[in-house]
Amino acid sequence: QSVLTQxxxxxGTPGQRVTISCSGSSSNIGGNTVHWYQHLPxxxxxxxxxxxxxxxSGVPDRFSGSKSDTSASLAISGLQSEDEADYxxxxxxDSLNGVVFGGGTKLTVL
Amino acid sequence: xxxxxxxxxxxxxxxxxxxxTCAISGDSVSSNSATWHWIRQSPSRGLEWLGRxxxxxxxxxxxxxxxxxxxxINPETSKNRFSLQLKSVTPEDTAMYFCARISQGTDGTNAxxxxxxxxxxxxxx
Numbered sequence: 001q002s003v004l005t006q007x008x009x010x011x012g013t014p015g016q017r018v019t020i021s022c023s024g025s026s027s028n029i030g031g032n033t034v035h036w037y038q039h040l041p042x043x044x045x046x047x048x049x050x051x052x053x054x055x056x057s058g059v060p061d062r063f064s065g066s067k068s069d070t071s072a073s074l075a076i077s078g079l080q081s082e083d084e085a086d087y088x089x090x091x092x093x094d095s096l097n098g099v100v101f102g103g104g105t106k107l108t109v110l
Numbered sequence: 111x112x113x114x115x116x117x118x119x120x121x122x123x124x125x126x127x128x129x130x131t132c133a134i135s136g137d138s139v140s141s142n143s144a145t146w147h148w149i150r151q152s153p154s155r156g157l158e159w160l161g162r163x164x165x166x167x168x169x170x171x172x173x174x175x176x177x178x179x180x181x182x183i184n185p186e187t188s189k190n191r192f193s194l195q196l197k198s199v200t201p202e203d204t205a206m207y208f209c210a211r212i213s214q215g216t217d218g219t220n221a222x223x224x225x226x227x228x229x230x231x232x233x234x235x
Binding site: 044101 | 147149151156157158159161172173174175206208219220221222223225226227228
């Protein structure tokens with residue numbers, strides 16, 4: 001049972017826009033910034049969004065993040081087959097004094 | 111650029127200690143604007159943070175509640191690396207283990223921006 005809650009799966013067709021939600025509490029998302037990672041099995045996760053809505057250099061602007069109160073969302077527009085991966089949200093948790101992750105969302109491009 | 115290179119055995123027997131090392135290039139384990147972490151990933155549990163070490167005039171560690179009684183993360187300043195030790199392993203500790211950096215300060219992301227290549231560790235007799 002992960003501290004942050006994500007839907008286990010999401011899907012879309014090429015060109016579509018999909019969103020992935022991440023729900024937490026006041027001790028994590030409510031008081032700290034949210035980060036998003038893209039993970040392809042067998043490789044290291046890749047930082048996709050940090051500080052709620054900032055894209056690292058090299059991440060396409062098709063990816064965007066937002067946060068409101070104790071929830072956050074990752075949006076992917078213009079879906080491409082290469083976006084098929086697992087996506088995780090993460091935040092610092094003040095009560096646990098550690099980093100907490102969502103359970104991950106497997107994105108399928110139909 | 112900053113790189114993390116992991117090393118350590120891929121097979122550990124139940125009840126023994128899992129030991130991994132993460133060598134840092136392009137940054138310093140003693141940096142005042144970075145923290146150094148271990149994370150694992152398994153199909154059943156997804157990504158799980160294990161703990162961190164960092165230097166702010168003194169060395170500090172924080173560990174995940176789930177492994178706190180069994181885990182130690184140590185810096186090795188002379189070799190610019192840090193290590194993970196997980197005692198009394200069981201098959202549930204089978205996972206892919208990653209080291210990672212969080213960069214802080216005005217130019218930092220406060221997120222895991224650099225990752226090691228990952229080490230598949232299987233706990234089995």
